[in-house]
Amino acid sequence: MKRTLPGVLLAAAALTGCSVTNVEPDEGGIVYDAGMFSSTTFQECLKPSTRDVSGPGDEGYRYPNGQRTYDFTGRAESEGKPITSVSRDGQIMTMIGGLTFYFSADDCKKLQSFHENIGKKYAAYESDGWTRMLQFYIGNSVERAMDEATLKYNWRELYSDPAKKALWEQDMSKLTNQYVSNLTQGEYFERLQFIIRQPEPPKSIVDAQTETQAAQERQKAQEAENTRALTELKSLEKLAKVLGPQGAILYKAIQDGKISIVPVPTGSAVNVTPKQ
Known part of the structure; x- marks a missing residue:
């Protein structure tokens, strides 16, 4: 998340002993007075798209601002792997998707509290630290909420019933909000919303379901043929x-069409050749 400063700016900072913090448009910043002869104390917050030049020894930190995502698709850049939970009827369901949330780094009071209570502990102002922080506070909360919500539904309801899946997602959102707040001891993550693909039961269950549906279709076709023959x-x-x-x-x-009828005028000679 930290970016390299231009050479001229680095030289200027070195000559003056100043601390420079460049805050991008999608970030918020915070600066602490950490001089050699003073204790570390909060100094100020920085709005998006600002550059701050502070005194010698001061420390500036930048955090993402706005909508962000906890990705559990298992892809290379994702924060988490697909999540598995057990349904009410004992089937292991695999969930792939993400959770969007809003992080208000431009709210100074909230950013200061977050940085001092959580951010410093995980170095969440760095890319790797931000990911580790999300995995603990968001990832653990999502998995716990998903385990609890999934136990309320049968696998068929989650797999093939859009209305039940929508209720399941509502349950998970409510529980995740609750668990994240309890874990962080603050309202740092807001507007949580799941984006999840269709939950998947084990392949053997899907194959059996497909074969059952195919058998039902064959039975319907046979019943239709029986009805036609009876009629x-x-x-x-x-x-x-x-x-x-x-x-x-x-x-x-x-x-x-097995016998053809040919009109024959009265008195005409007729030769009949039977069909072979």
């Missing part, structure tokens, strides 16, 4: 009553 049989029974058994058979053969 046709009843139709033939009615024809047999009117035309007699042989007449009904002849009628059905004509209808199916």
Whole structure:
């Protein structure tokens, strides 16, 4: 998260002994008086897009400001791996996604409290430290909330029922807010919202579900064929009553195209060649 200062600015800072803090547009900053002959004390907060030149020995820190994400997709740049939790009916569900939140580094009172209580401990003003901090405070809270919320639903509800999945996400958001606040002892992370793909049960369960659905479709097709055949049989029974058994058979053969009817004028000679 720290950035290298331009050469000219570094030279100027070295000559004057000053401390320089450059705050980017998506950051907030905080400066402490940490001179050689004084105790470390809070000095001021820095707004986004500012550059502060402080006295010798002063210390400046920068933190992300605005919306941020705790990513648990397991990708190279993510903060966490996919999370697994057990459903009410005992199936292991795998959740892949993220949690968006808002961090107010431009709120001076809140930033000072965060830095002194959490930020310094994890060096969260550095990229690696910020990730470690998120993994402990956000990651642990998300996993605990997910375990608790998932136990309230069957795997089929989470896998194929959008309404139930929406309720599940609401449960997790509420629990995560509660656990994060309890863990941090402050309201540092706000507007928490999950973005999660469809929860996945084990592959064997998905395959069995797919085969069950395919079997149901085959059964429906067979039932439709049985209904068609029964309807046709009843139709033939009615024809047999009117035309007699042989007449009904002849009628059905004509209808199916097995016998062709050719009009023949009266008195004409006719040669009939049976179909092979």
